[in-house]
Amino acid sequence: MKVYISNGKLNVNINGYEISDFKVFLEYYGTSENYVDIKNLTWNIQDDGKSAKAEADDGGAMQIFFEESKNGLLVWANYLAGKTTVNGVLRLKILGRLPIRATSAVYNHGEWFNGNRCIFSMNTPGITTALLKNQTIVANQFVGLKDEKTQKYVALGAVTFGNYFSTVTVSETGEFVLYAHKNEHLYDFYTKSLSDGDIFKTDKFIIAIEDKDALISYGKAIKDLNKCERRFKMPSGWCSWYYYLEDITEDRILENAKVAKEKGLPFDVIQIDEGWEKKHGDWDPNEKFPSGMKAIADKIKELGFTPGLWVAPFFFDKDSETFKNHQDWFIQDSDFVSHRKKYIDFSREGARNWLRDLIKKFTIEWGFRYLKVDLTLDFIALDGYQDKEFNSIKNYREMWKIIKETAPEDTFLLSCSSPIGPTAGLSDGVRTGKDIFENWDMLRQCGRQVLKRTYIHEYTYTDPDCIMVRTNKNEDEHCRRFCTRDEMEINSFVAFMSVSGGAMMSSDKLSLLGDKEIDKIKSLYPLNQSPAIALDLYEREIPSIFKYENTGEYEMYALINWIDIEDSFEINLTEQKYAMEYFSKDRLAKNNKFTFKLKPHESKILYFVKDEKLLDKLSNPIMPV
Structure with missing residues (x-):
């Protein structure tokens, strides 16, 4: 990882990817959006080589921190209040630009509770969308992105949760904003103030860029940073x-x-x-x-x-x-x-x-x-x-x-x-x-x-x-x-x-x-111990084509037609195999390309094997025993 300044812009290069033009703003309430502006954000890289600081005339400062992790770039920020009191503090935000263009996104959006903005819960609507030119999306806590041209995937989101609820905005052109929300209460705009010596700290965010869905790395980062452990078998x-x-x-x-x-x-x-x-x-x-x-x-x-x-x-x-x-x-x-x-x-x-x-x-x-x-x-x-x-x-x-x-x-x-x-x-x-x-x-x-x-x-x-x-x-x-x-x-x-x-x-x-x-x-026992991979996560409103993991000699897929009309699905294998469908027990001729037409609300669970005799061993459990 390298943190550097080029043409007055703060950039980070990690694993060959340049994430550029980092800024930090403190936003407070007014007749329109107001921001604390510190010398036009003139950054100075600190001695550790992993952080930068912009100082204000009144003794205040912005700080931004970077850390390379096995799952991606960690970033977080502080606002150090100076002698000027800032009233009606709303949020601290980190801005930057990704080295991709986002053609599709998976994210959550829409929940407010008791003045708390951007809560991500089980009820939050899950959205998959193709991004139009210059479109910007607003996501609760995280967003997953795909660049169809480069086949790169990005995950942006909060990975620690000790201080504030967070949102992420990202545009089709790659500009992003990571928000830590301090005050969204409709009736108490001016209750949050910062004065000399006060510190507003964001939680940590991650930016992961990969050749496969980066949301897996996002989950792993949450595990590592929150000391998550599995104390039990799956209930x-x-x-x-x-x-x-x-x-x-x-x-x-x-x-x-x-x-x-x-x-x-x-x-x-x-x-x-x-x-x-x-x-x-x-x-x-x-x-x-x-x-x-x-x-x-x-x-x-x-x-x-x-x-x-x-x-x-x-x-x-x-x-x-x-x-x-x-x-x-x-x-x-x-x-x-x-x-x-x-x-x-x-x-x-x-x-x-x-x-x-x-x-x-x-x-x-x-x-x-x-x-x-x-x-x-x-x-x-x-x-x-x-x-x-x-x-x-x-x-x-x-x-x-x-x-x-x-x-x-x-x-x-x-x-x-x-x-x-x-x-x-x-x-x-x-x-x-x-x-x-x-x-x-x-x-x-x-x-x-x-x-x-x-x-x-x-x-x-x-x-x-x-x-x-x-x-x-x-x-x-x-x-x-x-x-x-x-x-x-x-x-x-x-x-x-x-x-x-x-x-x-x-x-x-x-x-x-x-x-x-x-x-x-x-039939659901033994339980599938890990989610099947959604192969169309960034293409369909509801994922419909799944590949199971850790199934031994059986290559397993599932298809679910969520819509109210007939739909067609294809499964392409790297070599010819025999096949059987779970619910009907129908067997299919050896091939490497299979096309299925599913009725509205129909599903299929499919097994593919090199040796047809393996299909004889399958019984009631969905997962091969």
Whole structure:
């Protein structure tokens, strides 16, 4: 890596790629965009050769730092405030130019919560687009780019998450801006100021340029910089949510656990979802669990499963005893925030102690060793914390730190409905798509999100949400989500779960499933341990052509037709092979080029082999055993 100045511009050369014209600006609120201008950003490279500094007349300065990593160029910046006070601080941004032109992009955009801009969560729309001439896109947290002419790929995005939510903008011509957002609250523009000695630090960003999809390196960088580790095998099991919603009872949970054992379903976890608690905030069992939560956890363990529990530590009903008796634990000094929702402030000692005791109750006292931590997005306040250094992201991470430090080491922690990046290094898994629910359109929306976020598997287990293999023939009066997917769409659901390479949770009433439905669930075992590669990630709105990895003598592909009309797909191999399709068991003549026409919502899982006898060894599991 070389940091140098040419024609007054600050540039970095890394692995033969020149990323040029770096600038740093502090943006603050006014009648139009205002920027702190430091001597027209006259950079001086520092003695370490890896950073540069531009000094202002009032003693302030901009600093930018570079670090070469195995995954790409790390970059971050500081603004050192001088004697001039800057009010209404909005964001610090790093500008530069890539050595490519972006012809297509994969990114996320669209979510604001409580004045927090640019949150990237499971619900954020996933977008694939071809960039028009001079077009600029705005992305939450990261963007993946492809240059069709040079066949180069770029990933730009935040890789540490200790301070602020981030956005990335990039133009078709390669200009980019990396933003750290300090203040987006619509009613408190002037609450954020910087004066003599104050420092505004961005988190770290990465710029990765590669010959293959650079988003994989983006995920690996997050893993390295956040000390992520895999403490468990990939989870699977049964969840109550998509059959019963909140209409769960002790008996209904145990009935499904018993059936799972009787039918030999290879589940690890039986997870009780929302509906067991007295109130949000008062986390004790209601009348539907008369034996108590320890008793049901013990019975689940006796059946050979890990007991799991849905919890929402940020969520408080206004009439909960916890809120009524401890209002000093909540946001105090922002009327706009406190009058709309009840935001707990984990910078307060009482709130932290309450959470520690709560997690001990769930895990040590009751015995749950799988926690689904949900509903944090709507309850992270922008400001108003007792600790003035706190903000949304710090409050959120403080919650997770307490949970991870308090729960026994054998407790799997799943993050759901939460900011995805800031959970890195704190949870064991993360939901990557919205609630999947009961129809094809919702599955398609999940595909649009989950299949563009498989890089997350590089640093934590991804959870694509539950699978449901039922039709209306497998439902009764207790069902609260009536499935409308037909047989072909259910097969595509199975294919989607297989290529996602994530956790696998079932959410049907197991006693109503026949052998055919049970076999569909069992077909996903052994679980695919890594996501299949989306070969058309930058070409289609929803990835549709996938190549599996680590499949031994079998070359495996999957095709999913997400659209409502017939579509054609091609698979080109490097040599001629025999082929078989999983669902139909149809065999295809030896060839190196295969064309498939898929009906609307149809899918195919395909095996290609040199030796046709290998096809005889395939049975119900999708992954070759």
